Amino acid sequence: MKKRIGIIGSGVAGLQLAYSLKNEFDVTVLHHEDPEDIRQGRVRSTQVHFHPALDRAQRFQMPDMDAAPSIQTIHVSLGPQKLFVGQLTGPARSVDQRLTFSAGMADLSQQGVPFRKARVQAHEIDALAEAFDLLIDATGKAGPLLPFPVEKELTPFQTPQRKCIVGYFTGVSPVEPTGVSITIIPGAGEMFEIPALTENGPVTILFIEAVPDGPLDAFKGIKTAEAFEERMRTIVEDSFPGIAGRIQPDAFGLVDEGAYLQTAVTPVIRKPYVIHNSKLIVGCGDSVFLADPITGQGCNTASYCAEQLLETLLASKESPWDEQVGMAYWSRVRPYLTAVTEWTNAMTGPLPEHVVHILMQAASSQEAANQVAHWFENPPAAHAAFFNKQPS
Ligand SMILES: Cc1cc2nc3c(=O)[nH]c(=O)nc-3n(C[C@H](O)[C@H](O)[C@H](O)COP(=O)(O)OP(=O)(O)OC[C@H]3O[C@@H](n4cnc5c(N)ncnc54)[C@H](O)[C@@H]3O)c2cc1C
Structure with a gap:
């Protein structure tokens, strides 16, 4: 008889786990929404999947994301000054999770x-x-849902380091060559522009990571799509002239009523297993590895860890699933988790001087610019650059 696995939650981690485990095990997914509720609901993320996560989705025969704009580059600006455009090693994509989650469940x-x-x-x-x-x-x-123990050395913050303000817009021409554009305003936060696909066609996501109570934290009390749209228009005109120049005023607007989001994340990393009533229970994705979205890694980390969990379970398919299995899973993911977490946490603070130097170097060297773009596909490389270590 096949071992029975219950997956609670069908987001990025839950869906990839269900696809990858379903042939070897007897899988049931417990989730509180119907696909239709998700399709008609609010956006949840900006969900850039870099190529390693897309490769996994393909390997596990998940619905493909090929119709989405192909994100080839990372553009970096400091205030109004464009610094560089780095080339990714493979295309990344962002498809509205309302589409991918509902399609995957169906x-x-x-x-x-x-x-x-x-x-x-x-x-x-x-x-x-x-x-x-x-x-x-x-x-x-x-x-x-379980008391997975907090890993204190990877959990330095007690409060969110950013307010996350997201709208999916029409009427903003994408940057060329197609890519994610990051504009850093030191002390105030960052603006990310992300070309993405929704049910209603292509959009440009405008995603502000605002330092709490700073000048970009300007959406407090906004409760309607109309008010959100107007506030975003004003912020872009006042603080992001590069984007303002690409707005077509008559076409500018949220792609649908549910296409905006305000949230804030207190990052927390937990040991992803517990023994409950003598049974092993594991966590995967944000439930145990929660990071600020500033480096766009949450989906990618969830996908990485879901694959490592799959490998752990396959390796112990015929033996009891006990604490040793939990420890084996944690040992597999811990180095990557440490790299992505320390890098991401460092990105929410003032950038270290040597990192500013790397960014300035990237302004005059295409190779250096490409290396910075590669950080997003390979967080251990970013960690090495931030903490002066060799990539593991
Ligand atoms: C503003 C913002 C922007 C982001 N941008 C990016 C990005 O560009 N790239 C990137 O990689 N990551 C990004 N992330 C992070 C990314 O969205 C998450 O890390 C990723 O979705 C985590 O996947 P998950 O499966 O752990 O959780 P989710 O995808 O959130 O799925 C969990 C699911 O479980 C369901 N659920 C919860 N509780 C229960 C329950 N008790 N019973 C049943 N079901 C339940 C939830 O409704 C949800 O559908 C962003 C996050 C935010 C907030």
């Missing part, structure tokens, strides 16, 4: 993976742990 259901509609509560864990050989908490930043 496709898995069609392939016979059972979905149980439930917002799982902590008091239900005992019964669920009993019903499955393994429970995976993939509840995202709403989670976790």
